[in-house]
Amino acid sequence: MIGLEQVYWLIGMMFLVIAALSWRDRSHRKWLGNTAFWGLLGISFLFGSVIGNLANGILVLALVGLAGSGATGLGSITTTSTDARDARARKHGNWLFGPALIIPVVAILGTFTLGQIRVWGLPLADPKEVTLIALALGIALALIAAMLWLRSSLHAPLEEARRLSDTIGWAAILPQMLAALGAVFAVCGVGQAVGRIATTWLPLSHPLAAVAAYCIGMAFFTIVMGNAFAAFPVMTAAIGVPLIVNKFGGDPAIMGAIGMLSGFCGTLTTPMAANFNIVPAALLELPDRYGVIKVQIPTAIAMLAGNIALMSLLVFRF
Amino acid sequence: MWPLIGIGVIIIGFAARVNPLIVIIAAALATGIAAHQSPLAIIATFGKAYNESRYVSIVWLILPVIGLLEREGLQERARMLVARMTAATAGRLLVIYLALRQITAALGLLSLFGPAQTVRPLIAPMAEGAAESRLGRLSQKSRLLIRAYAASADNVGAFFGEDIFLAVGSILLIKGFLQQLGIRVAPLSLSLWAIPTALLAFAIHGLRLWQLDVKLTRQNRDEAR
Numbered sequence: 001m002i003g004l005e006q007v008y009w010l011i012g013m014m015f016l017v018i019a020a021l022s023w024r025d026r027s028h029r030k031w032l033g034n035t036a037f038w039g040l041l042g043i044s045f046l047f048g049s050v051i052g053n054l055a056n057g058i059l060v061l062a063l064v065g066l067a068g069s070g071a072t073g074l075g076s077i078t079t080t081s082t083d084a085r086d087a088r089a090r091k092h093g094n095w096l097f098g099p100a101l102i103i104p105v106v107a108i109l110g111t112f113t114l115g116q117i118r119v120w121g122l123p124l125a126d127p128k129e130v131t132l133i134a135l136a137l138g139i140a141l142a143l144i145a146a147m148l149w150l151r152s153s154l155h156a157p158l159e160e161a162r163r164l165s166d167t168i169g170w171a172a173i174l175p176q177m178l179a180a181l182g183a184v185f186a187v188c189g190v191g192q193a194v195g196r197i198a199t200t201w202l203p204l205s206h207p208l209a210a211v212a213a214y215c216i217g218m219a220f221f222t223i224v225m226g227n228a229f230a231a232f233p234v235m236t237a238a239i240g241v242p243l244i245v246n247k248f249g250g251d252p253a254i255m256g257a258i259g260m261l262s263g264f265c266g267t268l269t270t271p272m273a274a275n276f277n278i279v280p281a282a283l284l285e286l287p288d289r290y291g292v293i294k295v296q297i298p299t300a301i302a303m304l305a306g307n308i309a310l311m312s313l314l315v316f317r318f
Numbered sequence: 319m320w321p322l323i324g325i326g327v328i329i330i331g332f333a334a335r336v337n338p339l340i341v342i343i344a345a346a347l348a349t350g351i352a353a354h355q356s357p358l359a360i361i362a363t364f365g366k367a368y369n370e371s372r373y374v375s376i377v378w379l380i381l382p383v384i385g386l387l388e389r390e391g392l393q394e395r396a397r398m399l400v401a402r403m404t405a406a407t408a409g410r411l412l413v414i415y416l417a418l419r420q421i422t423a424a425l426g427l428l429s430l431f432g433p434a435q436t437v438r439p440l441i442a443p444m445a446e447g448a449a450e451s452r453l454g455r456l457s458q459k460s461r462l463l464i465r466a467y468a469a470s471a472d473n474v475g476a477f478f479g480e481d482i483f484l485a486v487g488s489i490l491l492i493k494g495f496l497q498q499l500g501i502r503v504a505p506l507s508l509s510l511w512a513i514p515t516a517l518l519a520f521a522i523h524g525l526r527l528w529q530l531d532v533k534l535t536r537q538n539r540d541e542a543r
Contacts, residue, residue: 008372011379048369054358057365061343068340080389089391089398096395099387100439103380104430111427132376135429143383150390160385165378170339175374177342181324183367184346184360188321188353224325229488233495241499253503256492257481257511264477268470271332275374276476278338280433280469284442286462289335292469299474299523306518314514 003126005049007136012045018162025075033071037063038165041173060180067170077163099146103138110134171282175275178226191230194221195238204239207248208312214239215308218259219266219300226272228263235259250315258311265307268300269293324349377434384439396440397447407452408445408464409531412471413524415441419475420520424482431476433469442468449531453538460537467530471523478519481512 019039025031040063048056066072080088089096111134114125125133143157165172185191198221202213214235221231240259244250267273271290281292288294324345331341343364350360384392400406415436422430429435442465449464450456456464480486489508496503 004373004376007376007379011376014379014382044369045372045375048372053362053366053369055365056369057361057363060365060368061361064339064343068337080391082394085389085391085394087391089394092390092395094395094399096387096390096392097440099383100392103383103435104427107430108427129373131426131429132373136376136379139379139383143386146383146386150386152386156389157382157386160389161381164381164385170337172375172378174338176368176371177339179371179374180364180367181342181346184349184363185321185324187363188324188349188355190321190324190349193322194325224328229491232488232491236495237499241496241501245501252496252501253507254511256496256503257508258515260488260492261478261481261512261515267477268473271338272328274338276473280437280472281466283433283438284465284469286465288462291462291466292473295463295466296470296473299470299519299526302522303478303515303519306522307515310514310518314511 001122001126002124002133004129004132007133008045008048010136010140012042012047014158014161015039015042015045015165017158018042018165021159021162022075027076028073030071030073031075033066034073034075034166037066037072037170038162040066060177063170063173064177067173072166072169074166074169075162077159077166079160079163095149099142099149102142102145103135106138106141107131107135110137167285168279168282171274171279174278178272178274182225182227182230185225185230191225191234194224195234198235199238202239204243207244207250207316210239210243210248211250211311211315212308214244214255214259215262215304215311218263219304222263222266223270223272226267226270226274228260228267231263231266232256232260244315248316251318254311254315254318258307258315262304262307262311265300265304268296268303320352321349323352377429377432380434384434388439392439393443396443397450400444400448401451403448406444406448407531408449408467408534409528411445411448412441412467412527412530415468416471416475416520416524416527419472420479420516423476423479424516426483426486428476428480428483428486431472433472437468437472441472449534452531453534456534457537457541460534463533463537464530467527471527474519474523478512478516482509482516484509 015038019035022031022034040059044059111131114130114134115127117124198217204210204213217235218231222228240255244255245252271278277293281289327345327348346364419431445464445468481488484505489505492508493503493505
């Protein structure tokens with residue numbers, strides 16, 4: 001059965017090749033740091049499931065040490081010039097979009113069919129993970145199609161992958177790091193501590209005050225934790241269910257749905273939600289790490305006000 | 319209250335712009351020590367959770383194919399495509415993308431679009447190309463602004479579309495957690511009550527994206543002066 005583990009092997013091999021290409025690129029100072037960083041990342045994907053928790057933790061410390069000490073950086077890359085790209089874009093025409101479109105088409109078809117395909121009575125792909133497996137399949141097929149059509153060597157896409165990886169740099173592992181921090185917070189009872197503070201200090205004697213405190217609390221707690229999923233259990237157990245539902249008779253489905261979406265307003269404004277806010281800034285080569293957050297803040301504030309208004313209007317009515 | 323020290327470390331570290339990876343490790347260690355855990359236990363907990371969340375990095379598998387297409391002029395082609403559409407502006411293009419992102423996310427196709435899949439290779443260059451064909455040469459400042467808005471359209475569309483889909487993680491979390499507290503809610507009613515916020519998000523962020531064109535024209539005029 002194909003599961004996420006097999007997809008991880010592919011990614012692991014990709015990062016090991018990127019490490020090897022960095023090893024060969026001696027023309028700049030940071031070749032060794034880059035080799036070590038991408039190599040360790042490759043090992044994490046290939047062997048993370050077998051080396052045990054402590055070894056994974058030490059591997060993470062090594063990655064942080066490399067990136068934090070400035071040992072990694074942009075390698076010297078051989079890619080095409082802007083003029084050459086312009087000429088090639090004219091030559092290839094709109095067919096260039098073809099391989100890029102294979103990815104979503106296969107991802108959609110795969111999501112709906114992969115779970116049903118059975119080989120000798122066993123499912124071909126892990127039914128719980130079909131979306132991600134279909135995405136990986138679409139990417140693999142798109143790469144094969146593009147290489148055949150462009151008659152590219154195996155070297156070109158991997159060298160380009162190194163260019164993009166070096167551009168993203170350490171931001172590539174930031175989302176996983178924050179997920180791990182969330183787990184440490186959960187084990188150490190950070191959520192309950194914040195919940196106690198919220199209920200002790202907020203004035204909650206009026207239904208609308210409770211609604212406002214719940215929504216703002218969801219947004220604020222999400223900003224701190226970087227994830228609305230971490231905020232929801234804390235705020236709902238502290239304010240949502242005891243006050244909005246039990247004391248003031250609000251509808252739990254409306255409270256839950258709009259409460260979670262209030263948390264998402266916080267997600268738009270926090271560097272802790274790295275995969276949405278910091279990684280895109282790196283991918284789009286914005287010099288300001290907080291460039292994406294800055295344009296999202298006005299929308300987030302308006303949406304939070306809107307969510308409070310919607311919940312106040314709806315939650316006690318249905 | 320001592321475990322909250324980790325939150326303090328995060329806030330100070332991010333504000334001082336220390337490398338975020340170091341801030342995160344420091345916050346994890348501070349929180350764990352405050353909660354009377356041994357450093358080795360904290361590192362093991364951290365390593366376990368890091369390893370279990372590798373699925374968020376699956377998207378990096380896309381780098382070779384996007385890189386190869388970029389080498390062959392994908393971004394340039396995206397620019398040329400919109401330059402020929404006279405009605406296209408950066409703002410209008412991003413409004414359409416916002417709608418597409420919300421609708422596909424509402425159908426459960428969350429990983430269909432994203433910063434690596436669509437924004438960098440297609441949407442940002444298209445928006446830049448549309449602005450260029452209308453305003454002429456763009457300043458670096460305008461370029462970066464367009465890219466940031468493109469990323470914001472992706473995020474807002476994803477966040478305020480996904481909860482309309484029944485089987486998304488957040489809906490299951492709401493249902494599961496309320497059930498633990500003895501409250502039963504149907505997933506369908508949760509997704510239905512996500513619709514008003516989704517419409518509001520399209521109105522608010524759509525309007526801001528629409529105004530991007532005005533902003534760009536103003537930036538362009540100021541620079542000409």
